[in-house]
Amino acid sequence: MKINLNKEFDFRKVLEKESKERNIILTPKMIEKFELYKDLLLTWNKKINLTAIVDEYEIIMKHFIDCLELVKYIGAEDKVIDVGTGAGFPGIVIAIYFDGKMNITLLDALNKRIQFLDEVINKLELENVTLVHGRAEESAKKIDYREKYDIVVSRAVASLPVLLEYEVPYIKLNGKCLIMKGDNVETEIKNSKRALDILSCKINHTFVYRYQVYDEEYTRTILEIQKYKKTDNKYPRNNGQIKKNPL
Ligand code: SAM
Numbered sequence: 001m002k003i004n005l006n007k008e009f010d011f012r013k014v015l016e017k018e019s020k021e022r023n024i025i026l027t028p029k030m031i032e033k034f035e036l037y038k039d040l041l042l043t044w045n046k047k048i049n050l051t052a053i054v055d056e057y058e059i060i061m062k063h064f065i066d067c068l069e070l071v072k073y074i075g076a077e078d079k080v081i082d083v084g085t086g087a088g089f090p091g092i093v094i095a096i097y098f099d100g101k102m103n104i105t106l107l108d109a110l111n112k113r114i115q116f117l118d119e120v121i122n123k124l125e126l127e128n129v130t131l132v133h134g135r136a137e138e139s140a141k142k143i144d145y146r147e148k149y150d151i152v153v154s155r156a157v158a159s160l161p162v163l164l165e166y167e168v169p170y171i172k173l174n175g176k177c178l179i180m181k182g183d184n185v186e187t188e189i190k191n192s193k194r195a196l197d198i199l200s201c202k203i204n205h206t207f208v209y210r211y212q213v214y215d216e217e218y219t220r221t222i223l224e225i226q227k228y229k230k231t232d233n234k235y236p237r238n239n240g241q242i243k244k245n246p247l
Pocket of ligand 1: 090
């Protein structure tokens with residue numbers, strides 16, 4: 001792990017510059033909230049496991065810039081859920097960007113992370129953010145969440161066939177999943193043909209983007225997956241069945 005020892009490092013300036021270079025315009029208020037979020041992340045990370053990334057420049061690039069790429073494919077009017085949000089990626093990033101204009105739900109199975117997110121929402125005074133402590137495959141059965149969202153987002157939660165079974169039940173007909181993956185998605189896509197078919201959805205677009213952190217370049221992909229039929233009530237199956245026999 002590389003630590004940024006540059007005393008001149010200006011978090012706000014770097015975040016503003018890096019986002020601007022990607023045609024993402026952040027207001028001073030948003031930048032202030034990102035800084036506060038970063039501070040809370042680093043403080044809580046000493047008590048509970050939230051992220052392996054503790055260098056401020058890496059937090060900007062690998063968490064904030066990485067997740068901000070998603071806002072290009074989301075509108076303020078969309079009702080969004082982040083499944084397996086962890087420390088709030090990409091959910092809190094989206095909530096800061098669309099603050100006050102969007103309804104967003106963040107779901108995770110780990111209660112400690114939900115407690116952290118509760119503090120983030122309060123300290124950043126984020127509006128219209130709902131926290132759900134639960135397993136994706138269980139909450140998807142509940143009437144409050146099933147087929148209620150325009151968009152499901154997620155990053156680093158499970159392999160694509162498993163993720164599709166978790167996520168597709170949350171979206172309305174013609175809604176979409178925006179799934180963040182690394183650069184090696186071809187095999188995952190190949191292995192998901194059956195899941196896409198059973199869950200009546202198709203890959204509409206793959207958006208590829210890149211960023212550099214110190215001397216390393218990262219290639220990332222956002223998969224846009226659309227649902228064209230209502231989901232059969234038998235999906236998602238329970239955790240044991242999904243793990244033992246992925247679609
Ligand atoms: N999305 C975040 C990110 O990119 O930093 C967190 C990624 S972390 C590797 C995976 C997260 O998904 C964990 O917080 C875990 O608790 C959550 N998770 C995994 N399976 C889940 C499930 N079935 N239901 C709800 N949350 C789940």
